[in-house]
Amino acid sequence: MLDNSYSAVMARKNEIMKRAVGMDYDLFESGSIAFDYEAMMAATGYTLEDVRRIQTEEFQIGNTPLYELKNLTALARVCAPAGMGARIFVKDEASNLSGSFKVRRAATSIHQAKKMGYKGVISATSGNYGAAVAACAAKAGLKCIVVQECFDSKGVGQPEIIEKARKCEALGAEVVQLTVGPELFYMFLRMLEETGYFNASLYTPFGIAGVETLGYEIAQQCRLMLGRDPDVVVCTNAGGGNLTGTARGLLKAGSKAEVVAASVNLSGLHMASDHQFNLKSFTTGHTGFGMPFSTWPDRSDVPRSAARPLRYMDRYVTVNQGEVFYTTEMLAALEGMEKGPAGNTSLAAAFALSQTMPKDKIIVVQETEYTGAGKHVNAQLSFARSNGIDIHFGNPEDEVPGKSIILPSHPSMIHARPADMTHLRTSLIHNAIKMTGKTPTEADIDFLAAETKTDREFVKEHLA
Amino acid sequence: MAKKNDWVQVHIDVLKPEERATNIPEDTRHVPLEMWVKGHLQNDEAEIGDTVTIRTKTGRKVEGTLCVVNPAFHHDFGSYIPELDKIEETVKSILFGGRENA
Numbered sequence: 107m108l109d110n111s112y113s114a115v116m117a118r119k120n121e122i123m124k125r126a127v128g129m130d131y132d133l134f135e136s137g138s139i140a141f142d143y144e145a146m147m148a149a150t151g152y153t154l155e156d157v158r159r160i161q162t163e164e165f166q167i168g169n170t171p172l173y174e175l176k177n178l179t180a181l182a183r184v185c186a187p188a189g190m191g192a193r194i195f196v197k198d199e200a201s202n203l204s205g206s207f208k209v210r211r212a213a214t215s216i217h218q219a220k221k222m223g224y225k226g227v228i229s230a231t232s233g234n235y236g237a238a239v240a241a242c243a244a245k246a247g248l249k250c251i252v253v254q255e256c257f258d259s260k261g262v263g264q265p266e267i268i269e270k271a272r273k274c275e276a277l278g279a280e281v282v283q284l285t286v287g288p289e290l291f292y293m294f295l296r297m298l299e300e301t302g303y304f305n306a307s308l309y310t311p312f313g314i315a316g317v318e319t320l321g322y323e324i325a326q327q328c329r330l331m332l333g334r335d336p337d338v339v340v341c342t343n344a345g346g347g348n349l350t351g352t353a354r355g356l357l358k359a360g361s362k363a364e365v366v367a368a369s370v371n372l373s374g375l376h377m378a379s380d381h382q383f384n385l386k387s388f389t390t391g392h393t394g395f396g397m398p399f400s401t402w403p404d405r406s407d408v409p410r411s412a413a414r415p416l417r418y419m420d421r422y423v424t425v426n427q428g429e430v431f432y433t434t435e436m437l438a439a440l441e442g443m444e445k446g447p448a449g450n451t452s453l454a455a456a457f458a459l460s461q462t463m464p465k466d467k468i469i470v471v472q473e474t475e476y477t478g479a480g481k482h483v484n485a486q487l488s489f490a491r492s493n494g495i496d497i498h499f500g501n502p503e504d505e506v507p508g509k510s511i512i513l514p515s516h517p518s519m520i521h522a523r524p525a526d527m528t529h530l531r532t533s534l535i536h537n538a539i540k541m542t543g544k545t546p547t548e549a550d551i552d553f554l555a556a557e558t559k560t561d562r563e564f565v566k567e568h569l570a
Numbered sequence: 571m572a573k574k575n576d577w578v579q580v581h582i583d584v585l586k587p588e589e590r591a592t593n594i595p596e597d598t599r600h601v602p603l604e605m606w607v608k609g610h611l612q613n614d615e616a617e618i619g620d621t622v623t624i625r626t627k628t629g630r631k632v633e634g635t636l637c638v639v640n641p642a643f644h645h646d647f648g649s650y651i652p653e654l655d656k657i658e659e660t661v662k663s664i665l666f667g668g669r670e671n672a
Contacts, residue, residue, distance in 0.1 A: 111589070112585060112589055112590070112591065177665060180665060181661060181664060181665050184664055184665070226628060249627075249628040249629075250628070251628055257604070257606075259601035259602075259604070261604075263645075265645045265648075268643065268645045269643075269645055271643075272643045272645070275608075278627070279627070280607075280608075280609075280626045280627040280628045280630070281608070282605060282606075282607050283605065283606045283607075284584070284603060284604065284605050284606075285601070285602075285603055285604045285605075286598055287590065287591070287594055287598050287603050288591060288593075288594060289584075289585055289590060289591050289594075289603050292584075292585075292591075293584060293603075293605065297630075300630065301628065301630065376595050378594045378595055378598055379595040379597055379598060380595070380597045380598040380601055381597045432657055435654050435657040435658060436657065436661050438658075439657065439658040439661050439662060440661055440662070440665065479645050479646050479647055480645035480646070480647075482647055482648075483651075483654065484647045484648050484651050484654060485645070485646065485647045485648040486648075487648070487651045487653070487654070488647070488648020488649045488651060489648060491649070491651075492648075492649075497651075497653060498653075499653065499656070513653055513657065516660070517660070517661060517664070
């Protein structure tokens with residue numbers, strides 16, 4: 107009988123994974139710090155055109171509308187200095203099958219799983235990705251299990267995650283729910299081993315290749331609608347796949363748009379804390395994932411993550427919970443669009459960034475997500491209030507994650523706070539050395555320069 | 571009382587506190603890792619609290635403690651949040667001179 111203790115299962119991690127992703131990651135390793143990222147991305151065997159065909163013909167996703175938010179732009183201009191206030195556009199990804207951009211990531215994975223003869227797929231996610239995988243599995247006729255971190259030790263669930271469980275079940279998936287803790291990965295491995303299903307990880311090259319069409323479409327749509335490329339594209343950043351895929355798609359379209367990451371500031375809250383689990387009002391799109399995954403991407407459920415956001419990020423800004431909730435309400439009140447709060451993280455940032463750019467510039471928010479019971483500005487504020495979080499109008503700068511949610515007294519108080527890019531890049535370099543235990547070779551220095559979107563001089567200067 | 575093939579939910583303590591990973595916060599280390607799974611009851615009949623076997627949607631057999639018969643979702647939009655009404659009023663006032671003009 108198989109030893110299913112925590113240590114025994116974790117020791118079998120590599121062989122379980124190899125069987126479950128159908129890809130040998132060892133092929134891309136150099137034996138030192140570097141690995142061949144582009145070779146790994148190319149190993150899908152799919153060009154961007156292939157991915158577009160899979161998405162549009164097989165799953166009927168993508169080609170979502172790009173809307174100009176004229177009233178939000180007008181409001182940004184009221185708040186901005188004279189002559190400032192870039193035009194704000196939003197890519198309405200909520201109109202996709204399953205209600206978010208995540209279905210782009212799922213489609214290529216499920217296509218691959220089906221092609222390789224897997225009978226089912228498993229995904230470890232508490233987010234929109236679960237519903238995306240469930241929807242694509244339903245279309246492909248594959249079985250589907252979604253593993254969620256959902257409850258604290260008192261059995262109280264995050265309403266946002268409970269709604270996602272409901273949606274996964276509605277789309278035919280089996281949902282396995284767990285209490286807080288990183289050992290979710292252990293149960294995930296056990297189920298992969300038990301079922302022999304495909305690991306529909308968010309972080310395989312298939313998943314990230316699926317997001318490239320999003321960036322590509324943004325460039326194409328801007329050219330068609332405006333006769334020009336966007337100046338700035340803002341991506342909500344958690345695990346880094348959204349930004350990585352979008353940026354790669356923009357580059358493949360020949361766009362030179364500046365790529366800005368945006369996360370909700372949850373500093374001070376520990377993501378694996380049972381007590382703090384229900385004190386946060388965002389379960390994704392926050393710094394608790396965004397910062398660690400940016401500065402060390404290889405912490406996911408595959409040996410090497412295809413989501414490597416620091417390779418593509420020009421700037422990283424944070425916004426506070428109250429500012430994102432405020433923006434979500436503004437979007438409904440001024441644009442008639444009712445969307446899920448987490449997806450509006452980048453919109454809150456864009457509203458502030460627009461005010462720093464001239465009026466003739468274009469800023470694109472690259473996603474929206476669906477909303478519903480539990481996963482809604484009213485539901486999430488109500489849950490926060492019932493957990494003793496102090497919600498009031500004031501200065502967002504005074505917000506303390508886990509204690510307060512401060513709604514700005516005036517929309518001009520919404521700010522996008524820049525993170526220190528040099529610090530983030532240096533952290534990645536230090537993490538790479540610490541986690542691998544290797545002394546960097548010349549090839550590693552080139553690799554780290556690419557990993558951090560810098561040059562050899564920067565890497566050498568910060569190796570120490 | 572639940573009967574064979576009823577849709578039920580079971581609960582399982584997957585890891586006892588002492589079996590958990592070492593690199594987790596103190597508060598999490600003191601509680602077990604728990605799991606809930608839904609499926610069709612395989613036992614002829616069972617009461618809440620009994621150890622039972624279920625067959626999940628993907629056909630897996632899972633053993634656990636019967637905790638809910640006919641599990642349903644009850645999440646909602648929460649209580650009234652007056653601040654949201656205030657935000658609407660504020661932004662419409664700035665842009666259109668008030669709600670009445672919007």
